[in-house]
Amino acid sequence: MGMKANGKISTAVIRRLPKYRRILQELMVKGVERISSNELSALTGFTASQIRQDLNNFGGFGQQGYGYNVEGLHGQIGNILGLDREYRMAIVGCGNLGQAIANYATYYKTGFVVTSMFDVNPKLIGISINGIEVQDYSEMQSCLEKNPVDIGIICTTKGSAQDVADKLCNGNVKGIWNFAPTDINVCEGMVLENVHLSDSLNTLAYFISHNDPRNEA
Amino acid sequence: MGMKANGKISTAVIRRLPKYRRILQELMVKGVERISSNELSALTGFTASQIRQDLNNFGGFGQQGYGYNVEGLHGQIGNILGLDREYRMAIVGCGNLGQAIANYATYYKTGFVVTSMFDVNPKLIGISINGIEVQDYSEMQSCLEKNPVDIGIICTTKGSAQDVADKLCNGNVKGIWNFAPTDINVCEGMVLENVHLSDSLNTLAYFISHNDPRNEA
DNA sequence: TCATATTTTTTATTGTAATTACAAATTTAT
DNA sequence: ATAAATTTGTAATTACAATAAAAAATATGA
Numbered sequence: 001m002g003m004k005a006n007g008k009i010s011t012a013v014i015r016r017l018p019k020y021r022r023i024l025q026e027l028m029v030k031g032v033e034r035i036s037s038n039e040l041s042a043l044t045g046f047t048a049s050q051i052r053q054d055l056n057n058f059g060g061f062g063q064q065g066y067g068y069n070v071e072g073l074h075g076q077i078g079n080i081l082g083l084d085r086e087y088r089m090a091i092v093g094c095g096n097l098g099q100a101i102a103n104y105a106t107y108y109k110t111g112f113v114v115t116s117m118f119d120v121n122p123k124l125i126g127i128s129i130n131g132i133e134v135q136d137y138s139e140m141q142s143c144l145e146k147n148p149v150d151i152g153i154i155c156t157t158k159g160s161a162q163d164v165a166d167k168l169c170n171g172n173v174k175g176i177w178n179f180a181p182t183d184i185n186v187c188e189g190m191v192l193e194n195v196h197l198s199d200s201l202n203t204l205a206y207f208i209s210h211n212d213p214r215n216e217a
Numbered sequence: 218m219g220m221k222a223n224g225k226i227s228t229a230v231i232r233r234l235p236k237y238r239r240i241l242q243e244l245m246v247k248g249v250e251r252i253s254s255n256e257l258s259a260l261t262g263f264t265a266s267q268i269r270q271d272l273n274n275f276g277g278f279g280q281q282g283y284g285y286n287v288e289g290l291h292g293q294i295g296n297i298l299g300l301d302r303e304y305r306m307a308i309v310g311c312g313n314l315g316q317a318i319a320n321y322a323t324y325y326k327t328g329f330v331v332t333s334m335f336d337v338n339p340k341l342i343g344i345s346i347n348g349i350e351v352q353d354y355s356e357m358q359s360c361l362e363k364n365p366v367d368i369g370i371i372c373t374t375k376g377s378a379q380d381v382a383d384k385l386c387n388g389n390v391k392g393i394w395n396f397a398p399t400d401i402n403v404c405e406g407m408v409l410e411n412v413h414l415s416d417s418l419n420t421l422a423y424f425i426s427h428n429d430p431r432n433e434a
Numbered sequence: 435t436c437a438t439a440t441t442t443t444t445t446a447t448t449g450t451a452a453t454t455a456c457a458a459a460t461t462t463a464t
Numbered sequence: 465a466t467a468a469a470t471t472t473g474t475a476a477t478t479a480c481a482a483t484a485a486a487a488a489a490t491a492t493g494a
Contacts, residue, residue, distance in 0.1 A: 065490030082426025100313035209299025282460030
């Protein structure tokens, strides 16, 4: 029981974990106590055997003849994902997208706290978003020294993204969540997660134009 | 030369195409005329051989001893992705996220046109976003009959997402771009592209908490 | 309590994607 | 015009991920 994870786990596996957890959370809300890999297969769209193998990378969370305890497995996956702690986040670029993410994190993602927001636009500097005052981007580095964050979120234009990334790298940030429609270079050891909406939309266009509804992104 | 694509191409390949095209576009802007798979490898992070194999799924776009013509390849990938036509899009849910996407599509994505926007919030209905008036969600179905769209974009809360998806399915939409943090069921033949920000953030947390900077999402 | 149904765990197999290696074509330099 | 260097296209190999099968453990019901 519990957390072996010796060898490196493939990213394919890791990217399925949040979905498992999301579905387990819904089951918890519904009061479901136990679930089999077969039932989880129907809910997730992955094969039962893949689900079992994925989970077994980390430990034997199930019980033969019984299945998985919903609440227990939900907790275990949370631990694996590192959700048993709090992440402080800074949003850079406070346009609609930055604000959307601030709202989202504030209201729906416990464990992820937006602690500071930055922009260059004088019209935005000073205003308060969910109780966080937007600060001048030129002060970001000193602000991050006083109030360090774990995650920097880039919601700027393409042109500013690399500059922001550089400053975040100097600011002792551990991970960057990049929404700017460009690739950025980050320092050694930095965790980078890109959300390339443009690529996603182009992929959607491919499937539409080829009449190929290969569902599930 | 040009567009074989007989057998089904794996989604892994398709999801790399937008990045190739994005980088080729930047090269075009810089005035670069030709490029080798090796140089593309350095720019994309994929191996040169993988790039050659990816492109060869669709045809021999390169020339031995010379490489690829930047503008030509950019155009070919555009054609493969189905970007040689226009896509009409409707945004459902006009909060910050919906507005962010409206702005983004309007200013940066030629070929993708936002033609209508819908919301249930009386404070938003009637206002104009980039010249598009936000309409009452209850009128969406009749609006889509008069002015059909190719793509429906779901920017609502989790709770409303399935209802929106159902109505889009009845509205002759070809593809759904889903930003709601939940899985939705769509009708047969519908193309679905999910952008699960929650899953993306949880994945980022995994790599941070495991000190595993396996760069590139 | 025992036999049977479940259902996970673990191992083996298959299938798919990525890499390597090399032959064929082209360009560049002499 | 010829040789050397470049670079793609593709076949062969390797590595990896997904599936299936076998084995072990537990639960259920008579």
